[in-house]
Amino acid sequence: MKLVFLHSSDTHGFLMPTDYQVSGDYTAPIGLSRVSSVVKSERKKYGADKVVVTDAGDCLQGSPLASYAHSTGDMTDLDTFTQAYNKINYDARCLGNHDFNFGQDYLAYYVDNNKASIINDNIFDAETDVPAFGKEFQIIEKSGVKIGFLGITTQYIPHWESEDHIKGLAFKSAYDQIKKYAKILRPQVDILAVIYHGGFESDPQTGEATEPHRGENEGYKILTEIPEVDVFLTGHQHRRLNDVVNNTAIVQPGYRGEAVAKVEVELDDQTKKIVSMSTSLIDTKDYEPDPEIVDLVSDLDKRTQTWLYQPIATLDEPAPIENAMKGRLEGAPFINLLQQMQLWFTNADVSATAVMSEKAKGFDKKVTLRDVILNYPYANQLCRVKLTGKELKEIIEHSVSFLKEDETGKITFLDRWIKPKPQLYHFDVFYPVKYEADISKPVGERITELTLNGEEIDDSKTYHLAVNNYRAMGGGFYPEYSMDKIEFTLDKDYVQMFTEYLTSGEVKVDQTKNYRFY
DSSP: OOEEEEOOOOTOOOOSSSSSSSSOOOOOSSSSHHHHHHHHHHHHOGGGHHHHHHHHOOOSSSSSSHHHHHHHOOOHHHHHHHHHHHOOOSSSSOOOOGGGGTTTTHHHHHHOOOOSSOOSSEEEETTOOSSSSSBBBBEEEEEEEEEEEEEETTTTGOOOOOOEEEEEEEEEOOHHHHHHHHHHHHHGGGEEEEEEOOOOOOOOOTTTTSSSSSSOOOOOHHHHHHHHHOOOOOOSSSSEEEEEETEEEEEEEOSTTSSEEEEEEOOTTTOOOOOEEEEEEEEEEGGGHHHHHHHHHHHHHHHHHHHHOOOEESSHHHHHHSOOOHHHHHHHHHHHHHHHHHHHHOOOOOEEEOOOOTOOOOOEEEHHHHHHHOOOOSOOOOEEEEEEEEHHHHHHHHHHHTTOOOTHHHHEEEETTTSSSSGGGGGGEESEEEEEOOSSOOOSSSSEEEEEEEEEOTTTTTEEEEEEHHTTTTTTTOSSGGGGEEEOSSOOHHHHHHHHHHHHSSOOOOOOEEEEEE
């Protein structure tokens, strides 16, 4: 007997086959509408009673369509958004960290109107210690086989999310909770599946650490220390991953609906025990968008496209970034403009930012909402952080630790920040400090020049740094950031800030380059 698991994750509100880079282009190899066609095809192939469909969250935020649906303040638009996911007929789901970006009321509506069971084993009401959303487990039956689901979300959300979005919630370790519930649920079922909005802190095959083990991703520990788990359906890292390790099938389907992960489980007809398992990834680009979802979303999508055309400002001169990689290494007018804006809102001494999109092109003279969202797609907020000069230098040293000199002498990034998942949104650059780094020197000793307004940074002096809340609350494994150093957080997102700043009448794009790596 064969059962098939199909798994999506990190679709980030990309419902239609478009990335919204070019208006009218609906040929992108992504989107929930393509995911739906894959699921329908597989159900037809095997029979609905032999196919299990799951999702690991990060659905509410990420695409321009998701931003627009939230911006209208009309729950009818959120309902359309939610119904699109309901069209997939998922058997079970969990939440992702970005599903908290628009607050608990927005999330609660989505959860309450979701037809699939939301499984939640580690986000609890802080007072009552019961799951704040969904249920702790789900048992379903397919072709006489009992399948148990546990669902968990990365416990690291409090390090990124604004306090009002997670007020009253307690986040527990994914590993601790799965260890607890697996022992309870496994004896009751033939297959135990874990849906995890989280990934692997170490290579699943070799055990080699791929990031600091701070609790954001606990997949390797779950994989190697909780043998009760048969099928491990992961997300969060945007990786394309499929394997069978330690008698556990592990998958992760990339992001934006680029793929559907597939696990085929062979069971003994009589005993219902697992005989073998195999995994694969189905690329959605090979499937036409599902007309049901396209029809459902078309009006919302059209209004999104109109919304994106809205001009918000006209600059005296453009603020381009030639390409993301070159901008990180050499600087660019757009990066400077973003830093200037952060300083304008916070009155800080120094600003820090990363290039947030690999497709960032910066701004022409005419700036639209589309330009802002495509260059800065995250729902971050801006903070001001209080640091000593010594702490600021250590933060900058951490950033330049991302860099290496290749065999040709060219400065580039260490492989671990590019593979298995590109993470260059963690690489911050700083402004208006002038700094240089000698990449041939040991990590932690690379900064050879660091001045602000012509004066060297003083280790004992206090400085104020403008940086987004994701970084200020610990995202990216930087040293020295902590909650107690945050002086304030602005109640504005980056679309609001760009709109306000670019229409302030005070904008002159700084074209100079203030840092150098050699």
